[in-house]
Amino acid sequence: MKNNKVLRNAVISILIGLLAGAVIILILGKNPLNAYYNLLQGCGLLPKAKYASGRGMATDLLSYIDFLTPMLFAALAVAVAMKAGLFNIGVAGQMLGAGFMATVLVGYSALPAGLAKPLVLLVGIAVGGAMGALVGFLKYRFNINEVVSTIMFNYIVSYVVSFFINTRYVDAVSRQSKVISAASRLTLQDVMIGGYKFNIPLGFIVAIIAVFVVKFVMDRTVLGFELKAVGLNNTAARYAGIGVGRSIVLSMLISGALAGLAGVTYYLGYFASIQPRTLVSTGYDAIAVCLVGNSDPLGILLSTLFLQIISKGSTYMSSQSGLESEIASVITAVILLSTTISILYAEIIDRIRSRRADRKGGETA
Amino acid sequence: MSTINTIIIDGMAFTLPLFIMAIGGIYSERSGVTNLALEGLSGMGAFVGALAAYILTQQFGATSQVPYYLSFVFAVIGGALFALVHALICIRCKANQVISGVVINILAEAVTIFLVKTINRGVFGKPSDKIDLGASIRFTVPGISKIPVLGAFFTRVYPFEVIIILIAVVVWYLLYKTPLGMHIRACGDNPHAVDAAGMDVARIRYFAVMMSGALSGIAGMAFAYSISAKFSSGFFVGYGYLSIAALIFGNWTILPTLGACLVFGMAKSAGYQLVMYLGYPSAYQDLVMILPYVLTLLLLIFLSKHNHAPRALGEVYDKSKR
Numbered sequence: 211m212k213n214n215k216v217l218r219n220a221v222i223s224i225l226i227g228l229l230a231g232a233v234i235i236l237i238l239g240k241n242p243l244n245a246y247y248n249l250l251q252g253c254g255l256l257p258k259a260k261y262a263s264g265r266g267m268a269t270d271l272l273s274y275i276d277f278l279t280p281m282l283f284a285a286l287a288v289a290v291a292m293k294a295g296l297f298n299i300g301v302a303g304q305m306l307g308a309g310f311m312a313t314v315l316v317g318y319s320a321l322p323a324g325l326a327k328p329l330v331l332l333v334g335i336a337v338g339g340a341m342g343a344l345v346g347f348l349k350y351r352f353n354i355n356e357v358v359s360t361i362m363f364n365y366i367v368s369y370v371v372s373f374f375i376n377t378r379y380v381d382a383v384s385r386q387s388k389v390i391s392a393a394s395r396l397t398l399q400d401v402m403i404g405g406y407k408f409n410i411p412l413g414f415i416v417a418i419i420a421v422f423v424v425k426f427v428m429d430r431t432v433l434g435f436e437l438k439a440v441g442l443n444n445t446a447a448r449y450a451g452i453g454v455g456r457s458i459v460l461s462m463l464i465s466g467a468l469a470g471l472a473g474v475t476y477y478l479g480y481f482a483s484i485q486p487r488t489l490v491s492t493g494y495d496a497i498a499v500c501l502v503g504n505s506d507p508l509g510i511l512l513s514t515l516f517l518q519i520i521s522k523g524s525t526y527m528s529s530q531s532g533l534e535s536e537i538a539s540v541i542t543a544v545i546l547l548s549t550t551i552s553i554l555y556a557e558i559i560d561r562i563r564s565r566r567a568d569r570k571g572g573e574t575a
Numbered sequence: 576m577s578t579i580n581t582i583i584i585d586g587m588a589f590t591l592p593l594f595i596m597a598i599g600g601i602y603s604e605r606s607g608v609t610n611l612a613l614e615g616l617s618g619m620g621a622f623v624g625a626l627a628a629y630i631l632t633q634q635f636g637a638t639s640q641v642p643y644y645l646s647f648v649f650a651v652i653g654g655a656l657f658a659l660v661h662a663l664i665c666i667r668c669k670a671n672q673v674i675s676g677v678v679i680n681i682l683a684e685a686v687t688i689f690l691v692k693t694i695n696r697g698v699f700g701k702p703s704d705k706i707d708l709g710a711s712i713r714f715t716v717p718g719i720s721k722i723p724v725l726g727a728f729f730t731r732v733y734p735f736e737v738i739i740i741l742i743a744v745v746v747w748y749l750l751y752k753t754p755l756g757m758h759i760r761a762c763g764d765n766p767h768a769v770d771a772a773g774m775d776v777a778r779i780r781y782f783a784v785m786m787s788g789a790l791s792g793i794a795g796m797a798f799a800y801s802i803s804a805k806f807s808s809g810f811f812v813g814y815g816y817l818s819i820a821a822l823i824f825g826n827w828t829i830l831p832t833l834g835a836c837l838v839f840g841m842a843k844s845a846g847y848q849l850v851m852y853l854g855y856p857s858a859y860q861d862l863v864m865i866l867p868y869v870l871t872l873l874l875l876i877f878l879s880k881h882n883h884a885p886r887a888l889g890e891v892y893d894k895s896k897r
Contacts, residue, residue: 238693297673354875357611357673358823361816362868369861376858487861494681501674534692539685546678547660551668 227545252526300360302493309477317390342466590840599790606783611676614815615683620792623653658788763885
C-alpha cells in the first residue's frame with residue numbers, strides 16, 4: 211500500500227513536470243510531442259533519421275548509459291545521507307575532489323589498465339569518503355549544519371582544484387586539465403563491434419552492484435538499521451544505545467565514497483578531463499533523482515534511467531527543434547518541485563476518493 | 576588611492592548586499608521557517624530586476640536613472656513572489672523546509688537561465704546568455720571623503736548602498752520595536768503562545784518569508800550591478816549560503832550579523848588586493864576566492880557552541896501538538 215502511494219506520487223510528479231515542459235514548449239510555438247520524441251532519439255531509445263558513419267542506435271544507447279552512471283552513484287550518495295537524516299548537497303564538491311585526485315595520482319601515471327582502473331575506483335572511494343566523513347565529523351563534534359558546510363566545501367574544492375589545474379595541469383588549447391591516459395579511463399573508447407563504434411562504460415557495472423549493496427546494507431544489516439533509526443529520531447536512537455555520532459560520521463563517509471565513485475566515473479569515464487572553476491550540476495540534480503526515487507536504491511535506479519533521458523536527450527532535441535537545451539533542467543526542477551508538494555495532490559486524490567465513497571454509501575442506503 | 580581605501584570601498588559594496596540578504600534570512604528563520612532558499616530568491620529577484628532595467632532603459636534612454644531605481648522595486652516584487660512558493664511548500668504543504676530551500680534554489684537557477692536565453696532569442700532577437708545592465712553610477716561625498724581611512728566609506732559609493740542602509744534601519748525597527756516584529760519573533764520560539772493570543776501563525780510566517788524574498792531581491796540586484804553589471808548563469812556563486820552563515824554567527828540577531836558580513840566583505844576585498852599587491856598571476860585569485868568560505872567554516876567551528884537557533888525553527892506548526 212505504502213509503496214503504491216510512493217510510486218503514484220512519483221508518477222504524478224513526473225507527469226506534472228512533463229506537462230509543464232509541454233506547456234512551455236507550446237508557448238514557444240514548438241511541438242512538444244516532437245520535442246519529447248527527440249529526447250528519446252538522443253538517448254538511443256528510438257531510431258534517428260540518419261547516423262554518422264560507424265554510429266547507430268546502440269552507440270547512442272551506450273553513450274546514454276555512460277552518461278547516467280555518475281548520476282546513479284550521486285543519487286545513491288544523497289540517499290544514504292538522507293536515510294540518516296542528513297542532507298548531502300556537497301556531492302558536486304566530493305565528485306570534483308575525488309575526480310581531481312584520481313586524475314593526478316592515476317590518470318597521469320603510466321600504470322597498465324589492469325592496475326589503473328581499480329586504483330581509480332579506490333582513490334575515488336577514499337577521497338570522497340574522507341571528504342564526507344569530515345562533514346559528518348563537523349556536524350557531530352561542532353554541530354555545524356551539514357548543508358552549510360558541504361556548500362562551503364563545494365566552493366573551496368572548486369577554487370583549489372581550479373588553482374592547481376591552472377598552475378600545473380592545464381592543457382594550453384582546451385583550457386581544461388590535460389587528458390588522462392586511456393588505460394586509466396573507466397569508459398572504453400571507440401570499441402569496434404560489427405562495424406559500429408561503441409563507448410563501453412565499465413563504471414555502470416560497478417554502479418549496478420552499488421545499487422544492490424546499498425539496498426542490502428540499508429534493509430538487512432544492523433548498520434543500516436542504526437542509520438535509519440538516527441535519521442528518524444535522533445533522541446530515541448541515543449536512548450536505544452546507538453552511537454549517534456558514529457552513525458552520522460559513517461553515513462557521511464559512505465555517502466561521500468559513493469559521491470567519489472560518481473566523480474571518477476564522470477571525470478575519468480564519461481569525460482577524460484576537468485574544467486576548472488566549474489561544479490557539475492550532477493550534484494544538485496542527484497537530489498531530484500533521489501527524491502523522485504523516494505531515497506530507495508531501486509527507485510533511484512528507475513528515476514535515474516528516466517530523468518537522465520531528459521538531460522542526455524536535450525542536446526539532440528535542442529539541435530533538432532531549436533529549443534534551448536536548458537529546458538531539460540527546467541523540467542527536472544518542476545518534477546522536483548512537484549515531489550515536494552506531493553502532499554497537496556495526495557490530499558486532493560483522497561478528497562475525491564472519499565466523496566466517491568460517500569456517493570456510493572448514499573446509493574446503497 | 577591607497578590600498579586600504581580600495582579594500583574598504585570594495586568591501587562595503589560586498590558587505591551591504593550580503594547584510595540585507597542575511598536580514599531577510601533572519602526574518603524568515605525568526606518566524607520559524609528555515610530558509611536555505613536565499614540564493615535562489617536573490618537570483619530570481621535579480622533576474623526580474625535586470626529584465627525590468629533592460630526594458631526600461633530602452634524606454635527612458637541610457638542616461639536616465641529611472642531604470643536603475645525601478646529595477647530594485649521589481650527585484651523586490653520578484654523576490655517576494657518567488658518566496659511565496661517557498662512559504663507555500665513549507666507552510667501549506669508542510670514539506671521538509673531544508674529540502675524546499677534547495678528545491679527553490681535549483682528551480683530559480685534553471686528557470687532564470689532558461690528564460691534569459693529564450694527571451695534574448697525570442698523577444699530581443701539576439702542569442703545571448705546574459706542580460707546586460709549599464710554600469711552603476713557611483714558617487715563620492717565631497718568633504719567627508721577626504722578624511723583618511725574613514726573617508727573611504729564615503730568614496731565611490733553605489734547608490735544601492737544607501738538604499739540598503741535605509742531599508743536595514745527600517746526592518747531593524749520593524750523586527751525589534753513593533754508588535755508585528757514581536758509576533759514574528761514569537762512565532763519562531765513559541766508558536767502555540769502566538770496562537771493562544773489569537774494571532775494567525777501561518778499568516779505571520781507567510782509575511783516573514785515573503786519579507787526574506789523581498790530583501791534577498793534587493794541583494795541580488797545589488798550583486799548584479801556591482802559585481803558584473805549583468806545577469807547570467809555566473810550569478811549563482813553561493814552568496815546566499817554565505818549570508819546564511821553570517822546570520823548563524825550573528826546568532827539570528829541583526830547587529831551582530833552586520834559584524835559577520837563585514838568580516839566576509841573585508842576578507843574578500845583584502846584578499847584580492849593582496850594578490851594584486853604581491854603581483855602573482857591571476858590563477859592565484861582562485862586561492863583568495865576561498866577566503867570567505869574557509870573563514871565561514873572556521874568561525875562556525877569556534878562559534879557554533881554558543882549559538883541558539885529559534886526554538887521552533889524548521890518545525891511545521893501543528894495546532895494539536897503541545
